[in-house]
Amino acid sequence: MSRKPAAPVQSGNHTKKLAELTCEKIEMRIIEMDWPVGKVIGSEAELLAEYGVSRAAFREAIRLLEHHNVAYMRRGPGGGLVVAEPDPDAMAHAAAVYLRYRKVNPPDLFEARTALELAAVRSAAENIDEAGIVKLRGALAHESEFLGGESDATIHDFHVVVAELSGNPALHLFVNVLTQLSAARFLGTTAMYDKQAARSVSSAKEVEEVHHAHEVIAEAIVAGDTSLAQHRMLKHLNALAAAAAGE
Structure with missing residues (x-):
């Protein structure tokens, strides 16, 4: 058989x-x-x-x-x-984890942030509309809750909102990635996983300075003044870079 x-x-x-x-x-x-x-x-x-x-x-x-x-x-x-609809936060988190693995240092991180965020703030100022103004003001209102005390990692979200308002999905994603890494630099690795659980050890004065920097950047964006918005963003990023480097 x-x-x-x-x-x-x-x-x-x-x-x-x-x-x-x-x-x-x-x-x-x-x-x-x-x-x-x-x-x-x-x-x-x-x-x-x-x-x-x-x-x-x-x-x-x-x-x-x-x-x-x-x-x-x-x-x-x-x-x-x-x-399905891909989750941009999940994509950004995966990229941030990879860059942590590659041990990206503060100078490289802020070099990339500067290039991307100057482009983002320019586009945001050029394209701002009423809905965008509401979103910016909402981010600032959230930050104001931290004045006089400690902040959590959501204080960095202003930069992600500006990138979103650029209308460029690539800028939005990559600024989100780099902002996560910056938050982890200042607040510890917890900031990459739970923004509200990562608490700042910054002084009330430092929180106020960050909030004021965000306010004046937002003012320039709302006014549609691209040069001023970029100037103020660059000044703010330089201050953050110096703080991250421990200067």
């Missing part, structure tokens, strides 16, 4: 490689579709047939997609692989 040959056994490494390739293919497909958040791009059975991989490799690919906030599997009627 002839015996049917056994199916080849896939090694763990082979399954992992197939999962990574499948994840990349699905990511490229979503990008080519112009990232339609909320759209179901196929059921598990349909996608298994389309990509021709084992169930184990496919489910590992889905795990990777979910970890990257690219897509997630929704169960039940009408379910399937759903396009």
Whole structure:
């Protein structure tokens, strides 16, 4: 009696490689579709047939997609692989962790911050509208709660708001990354994980100086004065760089 040959056994490494390739293919497909958040791009059975991989490799690919906030599997009627909206804070945090691993030093950190934030403040001043003014004032109002006492890491969020108002997603992301690192420099590593738990040891005078610097930068942005906004931002960043270096 002839015996049917056994199916080849896939090694763990082979399954992992197939999962990574499948994840990349699905990511490229979503990008080519112009990232339609909320759209179901196929059921598990349909996608298994389309990509021709084992169930184990496919489910590992889905795990990777979910970890990257690219897509997630929704169960039940009408379910399937759903396009997700990536979390910019998660992306910024991952990049900040990598730069901590690379031991980025304060001079390099503030060199990058200066280049990015001068571009961001210029664009913010050029593009400011009523909604942006409200957002800036909201950031300043939050900071004012720290006057006379210690602050937490959210006092650095003013810079992220300015970058957001530039209208440039790349500036917004990278300023967020570098601001997280700066906050960790001043307040400790906790600032990268829980902004409100990281408390400042700065004096009330130092908190007031930071808040005043933010206020005058905001004034120049609201006035649409790009040169003055950049001048004030540069002065503020230079002061922060000197403080980070312990000068």
